[in-house]
Amino acid sequence: MGTNYYWSKVLNTCPTCGNKDTIKIHIGKSSAGWKFLFNGDDYKSWNEWDSVLDSSGEITDEYGEVWTWDDLVLKIEDKCDGISSKDEAKVSGIDNSGDYWTDPLGYEFAKGEWC
Numbered sequence: 001m002g003t004n005y006y007w008s009k010v011l012n013t014c015p016t017c018g019n020k021d022t023i024k025i026h027i028g029k030s031s032a033g034w035k036f037l038f039n040g041d042d043y044k045s046w047n048e049w050d051s052v053l054d055s056s057g058e059i060t061d062e063y064g065e066v067w068t069w070d071d072l073v074l075k076i077e078d079k080c081d082g083i084s085s086k087d088e089a090k091v092s093g094i095d096n097s098g099d100y101w102t103d104p105l106g107y108e109f110a111k112g113e114w115c
């Protein structure tokens, strides 16, 4: 049980009909008792996520609620003492492919289509 967060950004707006061409990327997941787990497919460290989330687009959770990056940062910091997904992955033997890592600031990442 947890909440997934997504980043969406309008790449192009059609000048004729106003249709928007958007991308939507999974930022990561917040689960009770666990550290925030970032999706590392596109952005592989806190600094990479911070620069995109701070500068453009919109953050929403899976229920459609809009978040500011500042508010999500507070939530993530709040969870820094939680259980480590990376450690759990190691214990259960699934951390043998480099799919889980910790960035230089200690934030946890996992690759792949999970949520």
Ligand SMILES: [Zn+2]
Pocket (backbone or CB within 6 Å): 014, 015, 016, 017, 018, 019
């Ligand atoms: Zn159009």
